[in-house]
Amino acid sequence: MVKIHACGLNFADLLMIKGKYQDTPAVPFTLGLELSGTIEAVGPGADSSLTGKNVAVFAGQGGLAEYGCFPVDRCVVMPENMSFAEAAAFQVAYGTSHVALDYKARLQAGETLLVLGAAGGVGLTAVEIGKRMGARVIAVARGAAKLDVARKAGADICIDAEVDDLREQIKALGGADVVYDAVGGDLFRAAFRATNPDGRILAIGHASGDVPQIPANHLLVKNISVLGLYWGGYMKFKPSVLTDSMAQLFSWFAEGGLTPHISHELPLERADEALELLKSRRSTGKVVVTMHSPA
Incomplete structure (x- = not known):
């Protein structure tokens, strides 16, 4: 049983509300894929020394609450220098990007990563992990404010998503070796055409609502690989991918090598406003909902 201090929101929460997420639980359920808090009690057979530990939890549901009961193997002890808000914002976002870039795409130092x-x-x-892995990072986002956030996270080159010909701009920069796409739609299509031979495209999500169709003949002509990633899916069939990745990420954080960006932090009673920030795309980085204040 965890006394919950904070819950990180994700685009998946919006899809769950509509019943369109691939892992939407049966109703009724409580939103909130990831959370942080303090273990108050453990069930039979669990390690009693965990009581009182501060943990980050990838729960899949149940985060937007004051208390919750979760499988012990979903609870990861937080680094001492990590706040509850940072822990709640950490696992899905950093885990997705690290597994995508390292395990799936095998991003190499010196390659060009397009985000x-x-x-x-x-x-x-x-952006942050790609830069840490030694890549040259091109960031695409909408508007000067968002591009400034990406630049501060380590992007070498920033391009506004509203430019007339994104494909040509990327090609003029030498093209992309790895594309990280959580948007889909026209941005995917432009990036696809600017991907270098032997490049890898990571299909992370389709926040635009437009799921692009990929011409297979173009894949074979340019020797391009398209790699799908559903981070949470590994929990079911190959959990070691996630645990190994999270161990690396928490180690980097403990060393001061990662800096979670939380643009908004709202109390539980304003959770509807927090979700609206995601829906309207007014947030950058993560939105966190807070519950109990740590003692």
Whole structure:
């Protein structure tokens, strides 16, 4: 049983409300994929020394509450220098980007990484992790304010998503070796055409609502690989991918190598406003809902 201090919101929460997420629970359920808090009690067979530990939890549901009961293997002890808000904002965004770039795309130092939606919850972490892995990072986002956030996260080059010919701008910069796409739609189509031979495209999500159709003949002509990633899915069939990744990420955080960006922090009674920030795309990085204040 966890006394919940904070819950990080994700685009998946909006899809769950509509019943369109691939892992939408049966109703009734409580929103909130990821959370942080303090373990207050453990069930039979669990390690009693965990009581009192501060943990980050990838729960899949139940985060927008004051208390919750979760499987013990979903609870990861937080680094001592990590706040509850940072822990609640950490696992899905950083985990998605690290597994995508390292495990799936095998991003190499010196390659060019193109991040679409670079100021969003996962996009911003892709910029930060890609830079840490030694890539040259091109960030695409809408508007000067969002591009400034991406630049501060480490982007080498920033391009406004509203430019007339995104494809030509990317090609003029040498093209992309790896594309990280959580947006879909026209941005995906432009990036696809600017991907270098032997490039890898990571299909992370389709926040635009437009799921692009990929011409297979173009894939074979340019030797391009399209790699789908549903981060939470590994929990069911290969959990070691997630646990190994999270161990690396928490180590980087403890060393001061990662800086979660939280643009908004609202109390539980304003959770509807917090969700609206995601829906209207007025947030950058993560939106966090807070419950109990730590003692």
